[in-house]
Amino acid sequence: MAGSGVARKPLAVLLLFGHTREEASISYFGRNPSVLRELLDECRLHYLGLVKNKTCVFEHQAEEWKPSKSRSKRDISTVVLNKELKKMLLDDASDFLNPATQTWYSTRGIHHQRGYIFHGPPGTGKSSFAFSIAGHFDLDIYVLNIPTLNNHTLKTLFTELPRHCVVLLEDVDAVGLKRTISSNKDVGQSISPPQTPAAKTVSLSTLLNVLDGIGSPEGRLLIMTTNHIENLDPALIRPGRADQKVEFPLADEDIINQIFFFIYNPQLTNTGGDESENGVHQNEEEKVDCKLPKLAQEFAAKVPKLEFSPAEIMSHLLVNKQSPLNAIAGVDTWVKKIREERMKFTRTNSWTLGDNDGF
Numbered sequence: 395m396a397g398s399g400v401a402r403k404p405l406a407v408l409l410l411f412g413h414t415r416e417e418a419s420i421s422y423f424g425r426n427p428s429v430l431r432e433l434l435d436e437c438r439l440h441y442l443g444l445v446k447n448k449t450c451v452f453e454h455q456a457e458e459w460k461p462s463k464s465r466s467k468r469d470i471s472t473v474v475l476n477k478e479l480k481k482m483l484l485d486d487a488s489d490f491l492n493p494a495t496q497t498w499y500s501t502r503g504i505h506h507q508r509g510y511i512f513h514g515p516p517g518t519g520k521s522s523f524a525f526s527i528a529g530h531f532d533l534d535i536y537v538l539n540i541p542t543l544n545n546h547t548l549k550t551l552f553t554e555l556p557r558h559c560v561v562l563l564e565d566v567d568a569v570g571l572k573r574t575i576s577s578n579k580d581v582g583q584s585i586s587p588p589q590t591p592a593a594k595t596v597s598l599s600t601l602l603n604v605l606d607g608i609g610s611p612e613g614r615l616l617i618m619t620t621n622h623i624e625n626l627d628p629a630l631i632r633p634g635r636a637d638q639k640v641e642f643p644l645a646d647e648d649i650i651n652q653i654f655f656f657i658y659n660p661q662l663t664n665t666g667g668d669e670s671e672n673g674v675h676q677n678e679e680e681k682v683d684c685k686l687p688k689l690a691q692e693f694a695a696k697v698p699k700l701e702f703s704p705a706e707i708m709s710h711l712l713v714n715k716q717s718p719l720n721a722i723a724g725v726d727t728w729v730k731k732i733r734e735e736r737m738k739f740t741r742t743n744s745w746t747l748g749d750n751d752g753f
């Protein structure tokens with residue numbers, strides 16, 4: 395940077411772009427520090443422009459957090475969940491993130507962090523809701539894949555977390571299974587065989603220490619997900635580590651209804667601009683806006699309750715996104731198909747004796 399005046403030493407500047415730490419040295423010849431300030435402001439504004447309406451997602455590579463593709467914010471309304479439950483969670487997170495709450499915690503010497511566990515079958519919206527919470531509160535989200543970590547990397551990554559972020563710890567039941575017989579200090583028991591030294595293992599005791607905030611910054615919202623809460627060690631989900639335990643069930647009548655509305659919501663459909671672009675071609679006969687509540691009821695009445703995940707129901711509706719009437723007409727065939735597929739997979743995956751097993 396050129397300017398009149400006396401040559402100065404290079405200035406080391408730490409630029410915090412969101413939460414990605416980048417270090418830069420700027421040499422400045424001059425006496426007016428406002429030039430540097432303006433430059434930094436300009437960089438900051440540029441960055442904020444880039445991440446507007448995006449949720450920045452960070453994943454780990456070895457011991458470092460790496461930004462992965464930032465995603466468009468997922469609006470909270472796009473995740474179908476019991477309405478009271480959704481409101482309760484948003485209120486809870488909002489209260490936690492309120493600066494006054496932080497002061498409240500610190501004056502009482504309590505580590506300022508909050509944990510949720512989302513549990514339920516695959517495809518019920520656990521990860522989707524975690525991402526939409528991050529978007530809703532304008533927070534970056536740090537995603538951890540426990541089976542690829544060991545104790546050291548887990549501790550390092552938690553130390554590197556910024557203040558105020560969402561940490562998504564997916565499939566925490568994998569942690570339980572990874573405990574070794576030799577890890578006597580771990581809470582609870584384990585029946586897994588001992589790990590080889592090279593194996594990537596996170597012990598339960600290390601995870602518990604990390605969750606308790608030893609060495610990690612305050613203000614983080616931890617969201618753990620699992621398909622098998624019954625397999626988790628109680629220590630992992632006790633209050634303080636998992637303050638809210640939220641079940642994401644298979645779809646009941648209310649959820650089926652909501653999904654139908656969500657898919658055929660005329661407001662969402664009509665804001666898509668060019669209809670041919672998003673593949674929705676509603677013909678005149680199927681302008682169903684005002685009939686939607688009745689159609690949703692009809693659909694919900696035909697779908698067996700608590701048998702299918704929202705993801706499964708959505709996949710059927712997406713195939714019929716041009717026609718809610720076809721979606722309703724096709725329910726029985728779709729139900730039969732999914733049931734048959736499940737039977738097939740169960741048989742394929744089950745342990746059966748082959749012809750050559752010598753019995």
Ligand SMILES: Nc1ncnc2c1ncn2[C@@H]1O[C@H](COP(=O)(O)OP(=O)(O)OP(=O)(O)O)[C@@H](O)[C@H]1O
Pocket residue numbers: 472473474475514515516517518519520521522523619620621642704705708
């Ligand atoms: N309740 C829901 N509301 C809206 N979309 C949903 C819901 N549940 C599932 N989906 C859709 O189904 C797909 C899978 O959802 P998601 O990954 O959030 O499920 P999950 O419960 O985290 O599954 P898993 O336990 O397998 O990780 C996503 O495309 C998501 O949009």
